[in-house]
Amino acid sequence: MTEPASAYPTTAAAGPESRRTLAILVDNEPGVLARVVGLFSARGYNIESLTVAETDARAHRSRITIVTRGAGPVIDQIKAQLGRIVPVRKVVDVTLEPAGLERELALLKIRSSGQERVEALRVAEIFRARAIDTTRESFIFEVTGASGKIDAFIDLMIPLGLIEVSRTGVLSIQRGAEGA
Amino acid sequence: MTTMDILCEAPVAPAHASPAPEMLSGAAMVVRALQENGIDTLFGYPGGAVLPIYDALYAAPGLRHILVRHEQGAGHAAEGYARSTGGVGVALVTSGPGATNIVTPLADALLDSVPIVVLSGQVPSRLIGTDAFQECDTVGITRSCTKHNVLVRHVDDLAIALHEAFALARSGRPGPVLVDIPKDVQNAIGRYIPLEEARPLLRPNCQPVPGPRMDSISRAVEMLRAATRPILYTGGGIINSGDRASALLREFAAETGFPVTSTLLGLGAYPASGPAWLGMVGMHGSVEANRAMHDCDVMLALGARFDDRVTGRLDGFSPRSRKIHVDIDPSSINKNVPVEIGIVADVGATLEALLKAWRVAAKSGRPAADLAPWRAQIERWAAPGSFRYRQSGTVIKPQYAIERLFAAARGRETYITTEVGQHQMWAAQLYGFEAPRRFMTSGGLGTMGYGLPAAIGVQAAHPDALVVDIAGEASVQMTMQEMSCAVQYGLPVKIFILNNEWMGMVRQWQQLLHGERYSQSWSAALPDFVKMAEAFGCLGLRATDPAELDAKIAEMIHDPRPVLFDCRVSKAENCYPMIPSGAAHDEMLLAPDDTDECENRGAKLANPAISEAGRSLV
Structure with missing residues (x-):
């Protein structure tokens, strides 16, 4: 057993890690994203995915969705620390389990010919991906779905001439009639 | 939710x-x-x-x-x-x-x-x-x-x-x-x-933070009334909450009979002369405060944040206690130490609610647990005296200088600021703070150079009070240009330098952790502080002999100008007790029985009990 890197280990009772998706509703003002991201880097929390856009222009509200990973107490600490940021209005845990809905959008550029080109179109159909641009030697596909589906689609496209991927990162919203 | x-x-x-x-x-x-x-x-x-x-x-x-x-x-x-x-x-x-x-x-x-x-x-x-x-x-x-x-x-x-x-x-x-x-x-x-x-x-x-949840208050009071070895661990939050919170703390301690310890920033919230006072907790806290924290069965943390200087090694921190934590900042709860009851509210409002609930329970319920054995145990820990030193000979001990300053300032409205280092810890240990807002020190960041400008700010707010910056000769040089500011505005701050010519705390750590290799902790050249005071338009005083200390301190206090006091103290004095980094509260280093023989040469400790792991910690 090696000595922990931190002088004062806090992980003794931390428990198993899990992947959490947090929706952070913020005032859309300069620097707000830097505050949120700076908090994660300063305190050593993970960011697996980050998306941000204004969602209510009238109220100047933006929604930041962050996928992070940590033990229960660490996640609680992240939420509490986010709550200290003045332009943060609300932090909601919209993790897939039990009630979150997650979607990502990806754009994939495939460059191939012959049998591979046909195969790429077939796979795209199975994944309900749309071809939104085409040349004689390439396609650009648009695909939406949970991150796992996007991952699977990308994996299948690699041997079929995948040369570029652009992903939005995770968007999440909770099921049911309640708003965040 | x-x-x-x-x-x-x-x-x-x-x-x-x-x-x-x-x-x-x-x-x-x-x-x-x-x-x-x-x-x-x-x-x-x-x-x-x-x-x-x-x-x-x-x-x-x-x-x-x-x-x-x-x-x-x-x-x-x-x-x-x-x-x-x-x-x-x-x-x-x-x-x-x-x-x-x-x-x-x-x-x-x-x-x-x-x-x-x-x-x-x-x-x-x-x-x-x-x-x-x-x-x-x-x-x-x-x-x-x-x-x-x-x-x-x-x-x-x-x-x-x-x-x-x-x-x-x-x-x-x-x-x-x-x-x-x-x-x-x-x-x-x-x-x-x-x-x-x-x-x-x-x-x-x-916007104001809402008051405490009543269900948490009743659970807390239930736990507190059953406690046989309780402790109140108080912090700067009580002082920030306002003077009423300090008054309520005193009332709560009197009513419950619980012993009280405090962080560096909480000193004065409970008076040092109070019957429940154990002294400061933490790295340089008293033996009784640290042992009581370690062995307690219920800990009520009030506006304190379980800082590493307080807890020491976390897995050895108060291992057998149930903990209640009151803090206005939700992120403080469970940050370093997991607690059973977290109360996010103003500590003054919470103390009020706790006091009320305690009184109701005292009237109707079973009597609270008997604390006599716990008090007797604490007295046994306290008996040898945590901060003992021996003032003898012709060299002023820094602890003695602080005790004489404290004695001379008694009865006056006094505010103390400090720089950072050994002098800061001695001030915290030996100066008896009786009221909140009287002790200004840099706790979390540990900013050398804080004390003099802070004293100027204090004096500006309290023109008739005695404001003393208990300083070290190294720290004070970081911001001493502000003496000029003190003179310009007629702010008669007293800069009381415990001058041992060392960055004392650095020297102490090098002695304990680095085999007495005193790398860059000695100030081979120092200004003549008396002449410098005069150059700035302040009064400069110097004391080198314990016999002249009281008269010089009196002169400092009575002079209407800002004063720079060069108090020459013993050079090899260490600050004890000390919980070395990476150790727990029951692993304190105590003062060797007689440090005089070690005077002016690096003292070899009887028990340099610091592990390899401890050496890598700050």
């Missing part, structure tokens, strides 16, 4: 007929906002990007500006002002170096929860981002060392930003707020929004 869901939507401004809007320049808005927010004193240093504000201050009634000699001094003076009054301290600095020089006080105020507002000038809007003269990204640089900061881009946003800054600085867990104001915004004319009109527009973090 998570705890964060309680952050609600922004309140909507009430629609009411407002009188004709008041049109002011940005600089005039600054003055007006200071006045409306009850500020009468600010500390600052002018420069190109704040000249319009300085111009507005020139004729401003009811606002006193104190010109420091370096912007760091302005920040710490504002901290001293804030902590000794319970109000908000204000500093005004220019762009670029003015702003970067105040980064240290901002970080200091953030870690110690001190409400200050820093107003910084910025280059004109059209020059931002062009690497203009004296431009820096002030909000970028200070984002992680402020509670909040903002660059005001339009004059119409300025009034709200200023009101919000004051509200944020003092609300919830207090802290530093910076408002960066470009020069063109200072000159532009816009609509001033008065404080009353702005209040409903301020965001949720500015």
Whole structure:
């Protein structure tokens, strides 16, 4: 057993890690994203995915969705620390389990010919991906779905001439009639 | 629902007929906002990007500006002002170096929860981002060392930003707020929004924190009444909550009979002469406080944050206790130490609720547990005396100097500030603080150079009080240019230097952890402090013999000028007890029985009990 890197280990009772998706509703003002991201880097929390856009222009509200990973107490600490940021209005845990809905959008550029080109179109159909641009030697596909589906689609496209991927990162919203 | 869901939507401004809007320049808005927010004193240093504000201050009634000699001094003076009054301290600095020089006080105020507002000038809007003269990204640089900061881009946003800054600085867990104001915004004319009109527009973090949940209070009281080895672990939150919280703490301790310990920043909330007082807890705390923390069965943490200087090794920290933590900042709960009951509320309101519930339970329920055996145990721990030293011979012991200062200042309204190091710990151990807001020290950040400018801020707020900066000769040199400021404003601060010619705490650690290899901790050249005092226009005093100490201290106290007191103390004295980094509360190093023989040569400890792992820790 090696000595922990931190002088004062806090992980003794931390428990198993899990992947959490947090929706952070913020005032859309300069620097707000830097505050949120700076908090994660300063305190050593993970960011697996980050998306941000204004969602209510009238109220100047933006929604930041962050996928992070940590033990229960660490996640609680992240939420509490986010709550200290003045332009943060609300932090909601919209993790897939039990009630979150997650979607990502990806754009994939495939460059191939012959049998591979046909195969790429077939796979795209199975994944309900749309071809939104085409040349004689390439396609650009648009695909939406949970991150796992996007991952699977990308994996299948690699041997079929995948040369570029652009992903939005995770968007999440909770099921049911309640708003965040 | 998570705890964060309680952050609600922004309140909507009430629609009411407002009188004709008041049109002011940005600089005039600054003055007006200071006045409306009850500020009468600010500390600052002018420069190109704040000249319009300085111009507005020139004729401003009811606002006193104190010109420091370096912007760091302005920040710490504002901290001293804030902590000794319970109000908000204000500093005004220019762009670029003015702003970067105040980064240290901002970080200091953030870690110690001190409400200050820093107003910084910025280059004109059209020059931002062009690497203009004296431009820096002030909000970028200070984002992680402020509670909040903002660059005001339009004059119409300025009034709200200023009101919000004051509200944020003092609300919830207090802290530093910076408002960066470009020069063109200072000159532009816009609509001033008065404080009353702005209040409903301020965001949720500015609003008061709700009181404690009653179910938590009853669970806590149930646990406390069953405790056979309870302890109250109090912190700076009690002082920040206001004097009423200190009064309630005293009442609660008297009613329950629970022993009380405190963090460095909480000293004075419970009086050092009180019957329940155990002394300070932590790395250089008393044996009885640390043993009682370690062995207690119920710990009630009140406005304290389980800092590493307090807890030592976390897996050895109070391993058998059930813990209740009261803090106004939700992120403090379960951050370092998991607790059974977390109460997010103002500690004063919580103490009031606890006291009420305790009284109800005392009337109707079973009697509380018998604490006599616990008190007897604590007395056994306390018996040898944690802070013992022997004053003998012709060399002044630093502990003796502090005890004599304490004796001489008794009966006066006294405020103590410190720098950082051994002298700070000796002051905390040996100076008996009886009231809140009387001890200003840099706890979290550990800022050498804090004490002198902080003392200036304290003295500005309390012109008739005795204000002493207990200093080390190394720390004080970091900000001693502020003596000039003290002289300019007739602020008779007393700088009481425990001069051992070493960076004493560094030397102590090198002795204990680095095989007596005293790398760069010796000041081979020091100024003649007496002559320097005279050069600044202060009184300089020097004491080298214990026999002359009392008379010199009396002279220092009675002189109406700022005084620099060069108290020559023994060079090899170490600060004990000490919990080495990486150790637990029951693994304290105690003072060797007689350190005199080690005088002036590195003392070899009887028990240099510091593990390899401990050496790598700070």
